[in-house]
Amino acid sequence: MRPDLSRALATAGHLLLLGLLLASVGHAQDAFVPASTNVGGAEYPRVSEDGRVQFRLEAPEATAVRANYWSGPKEDMERDAEGVWTVTAPAVAPGLHYYTFIVDGVEFADPSSRSFYGGSRYVSAVEVPEPGVDYYAVRDVPHGQVREVWYDSDVTGSWRHAFVYVPPGYDADLDTRYPVLYLQHGGGEDETGWVRQGNVNFILDNLIEAGEAEPMLVVMASGYARRADAADEPPPANRWEGLQRMFSVFEDDVTQELIPFVDETFRTIPDREHRAMAGLSMGGMQTFHTTLNHLDLFSYIGGFSGAAIPGGANGLDLATAYGGVFADPDAFADRVNLLWIGIGTDEPEGMYAGVNGVHTALAEAGIDHVYYESPGTDHEWQTWRRSLHDFAPRLFR
Known part of the structure; x- marks a missing residue:
């Protein structure tokens, strides 16, 4: 082969390789898109299908900035000549991740992101999509509504706030009555969480349209409660x-105030066979405390990353807990249509051990229940979305 032809072919090969590399880089850049949780028109944060997130902050007078995932990596950001700080964070599990910026040692929310109530x-x-998963997305199906209500509570001596999801068609057929799921948030969050972070309305819309869940009301109330005469009580020892104390007040508020209010205000089927309760983390513990002390009111129970059985050396004395409701497995099965417990596989060791321990104790005692593990998720909303997606289709069947 002539030397000039050989050089030409080599040059062409190098140019082709360079073109492929540049195309690859361009494709990688294009793979990042603005997060669905951004404020209107904001280009950052940007997310990729593999779970990476690009953060950006304009802070020309700052000397050090970090992107701070609450339950993940903390990444130093780099400053350009214009004072714009950027970083691409390593991949995280899909779902909703709380984060802040730490600017010269002070923690700030990102002005480009919508705000969510978490950590009090x-x-x-930032919402990191889960490829191929849309059960909690807005889809072309009939949609229910989320309504905001206030009720006057003698237990707390105050007006109390709640949200109520009503299923598609609720206002079209005024003769139909519905079962009710009482669904609780976790500690540091509030009654907005299941709607704004959990996408409960879209999960139920999609399940109902697919025929996988019964149309139902979902009531989401504040889990924080203080008794009307609490000023006269001594402070708690720990x-x-x-x-x-708070669980006890909450229990009384739910059973004496909230349930009667919901049954009077909405078209419910007001009996225990059509009433469920579930909650995440603290809300799961509140669910156990409330339902197991009131099996006359509830027959479906769910704990998402939260369940508590008091008493005994390991906190698992099934013979005496909640008045001995677990002492007779057959009697418990006759009274409770569903006992559901779930946890994320990557949750903190103590949380995982606690929920898994409850599951183990129930299994050894012969108590019929469902145990679910969310693969690869921490103490976070993707665990609880998945939990609800598994729990809701089992209700009122």
Whole structure:
């Protein structure tokens, strides 16, 4: 082969390789799209299908900026000549992830992100899509509505706030009555969580349209409660005693105030066979406390990353817990249509061990229940979305 022809072919090969590399880089850049959780028109954060997120912040006078996933990596950001800080964070599990920016040691929400109530304050969050999964997305199906209500509680001596999901067609057929799921948020979050972070309305819309779940009402109330005469009580000795007090007040508010209000205001089927309760984390513990003390009111029970059985050396004395409801497995099965417990496989060791321990104790005692593990997720909303997606189709069948 002539030297000039050989050089020409080599040059052409190099140019082709360079073109392929540039195309690959361009495709990788194009793979990042604005997150669905951004405020209107904001280009950042940007997310990729493999779970990476590009963060950006204009802070020309800052000297150090970090992107701070609450339950994930903390990444130092790089500054350009214009004072714009950027970083591409490593891949995280799909779902909604809380984050903030730490600017010169001070934590800030991202002005480009919508705010969500978590950690007892409003913070930023980025939605990382799960490829091929749309059960919690807005789809072309009939949609229910989320309504905001207030009810006057003698238990707390205050007006209380809640959201109520009504299924598609609720206003079209005024003769139809519906079962009710009472669904609770976790500690540090509030009654907005299941709608704004959990997408409960879209999950139910999609399940109902597919015929996989019964049309139902979903009531989401504030899990924080203080008794009307609490000022006369001595302060709790420790955090656990404080939680137990709050759980007791919440139990009374749900059973004495909220349920009667919902049954009077909405077209419910007001009996235990058509009433369920579930919750995540703290809300799961509240669910166990409320339902197992009131099996006259509930027959479906769910704990998402949260379940508590008090007493015994390991906190699992099934013979005496909740008045001995677990002492007779056959009697329990006759009274409870569903006991459901779930946890994420990557949750903190203590949380995973606690929920898994409840499951193990129930199984050894012969208590019929469903145990679910969300693969690859932490103490986070993707665990609880998946939990609801498994739990809701089992109700009222």
